[in-house]
Amino acid sequence: CSMADMASAKQVDDCWDALEKIGVAGKTIPITYMNSTAAIKSFTGKNGGAVCTSSNATRAMKWAFEKGEKILFLPDQHLGRNTAVLNLGLSLDDCVIWNPWKPNGGLSESEIKSAKVILWRGHCSVHGRFSLENITAMRAKLPGVSILVHPECQHEVVANADVVGSTEMIIKTIENSPVGSKWAIGTELNLVARLANRFADREIHFLDKTVCYCSTMNRIDLPHLVWAMESLVEGRLVNQISVDTEVAKYAKVALERMLALP
Ligand code: SF4
Missing domain, CATH: 3.40.50.10800 (NadA-like)
Structure with a gap:
């Protein structure tokens, strides 16, 4: 997912370091959309947060506000903003955008301190x-x-x-x-x-007059699925995905918190 690639582990760690320096990390709960890398889910689990989907984003954000005062929403700014404004009654001014390509996310210390939701500057290209x-x-x-x-x-x-x-x-x-x-x-x-x-x-x-498929999702096509399954039948494991044990451990914590959402 191209959106997942918009938040690298290093960028998110740098963001958290900046929030720590300003003194707000302790009251910030990270929430990451399912469309994120294992490393970002792991960061979220390690720092008291949860994964969410588009179906339970409202519940996840409400849960986060019971635990802390701010949310760092990764990596989709639109889902974070729309959920905050339409479903949680926050205003657009309560949300700021963290631009990972700028020092301090392109935000002043007071903007970060007064924000209720810090939105990662990622989006779905489709x-x-x-x-x-x-x-x-x-x-x-x-x-x-x-x-x-x-x-x-x-x-x-x-x-x-x-x-x-x-x-x-x-x-x-x-x-x-x-x-x-x-x-x-x-x-x-x-x-x-x-x-x-x-x-x-x-x-x-x-809705759009121009046809635009998701190029990443479309890589999961029938010929490749058949190839992967036929390879398994022949006893060959192809395109295996392996996740570092430590990363998997905390990513699982974030996923389990999502499954336990009230
Ligand atoms: S449509 Fe494609 S780019 Fe957009 S969130 Fe889904 S997988 Fe990612």
């Missing part, structure tokens, strides 16, 4: 493409259309959509929608195409 212009154009082209988007989209897109929800909620929304209803969906194209096939009695469109 969901980040949807724009307010897409929504305006779709509403003009298709009167009566409902705009359904994922919270990885930019805040102005989410703020102007009719329904915002995780992948699971997008599927449920279409499942429960009336026959003949019109939808423009802002999420990964493969899912939209599957929903359009499955619910041919609804009118389902992709």
Whole structure:
């Protein structure tokens, strides 16, 4: 996932060191989106935080605010901001962006101290493409259309959509929608195409007019899956992923905290 690559372990460690120096690390709880490397999940577990998905991000952030005063949200700024503002009642001004390419994240000490949510400057290159212009154009082209988007989209897109929800909620929304209803969906194209096939009695469109697949997710294709499985049958393990024991230990802690979320 290209978003996961936007937060390296070294960059996140440097950020935490800076927060420690300013004296706020002790009251900051890291929350990392599932789309992050094992090293970032491990950092999160080691520092009292949890992993979240788009379905449980609200619960994870509420839990974090019971444990601390601030959240460091990794690596997707949009999911963090949208959850904080739409579901936790925080304001846009309560959120600051940590830019890992700038000293001190590009923030002043007082900005860091007064922020409630420090958002890592990462994003999904697929969901980040949807724009307010897409929504305006779709509403003009298709009167009566409902705009359904994922919270990885930019805040102005989410703020102007009719329904915002995780992948699971997008599927449920279409499942429960009336026959003949019109939808423009802002999420990964493969899912939209599957929903359009499955619910041919609804009118389902992709929100962006330009087709944009997730190039990383599309590497998991049928020929490679068959190759991996046939290799296993032949007794060969291909593309094995191994995670350092220490990293795995704390990443598991962060994952278990997510599974135990109230
Ligand atoms: S759509 Fe692709 S880039 Fe975006 S979060 Fe999913 S895997 Fe990552």
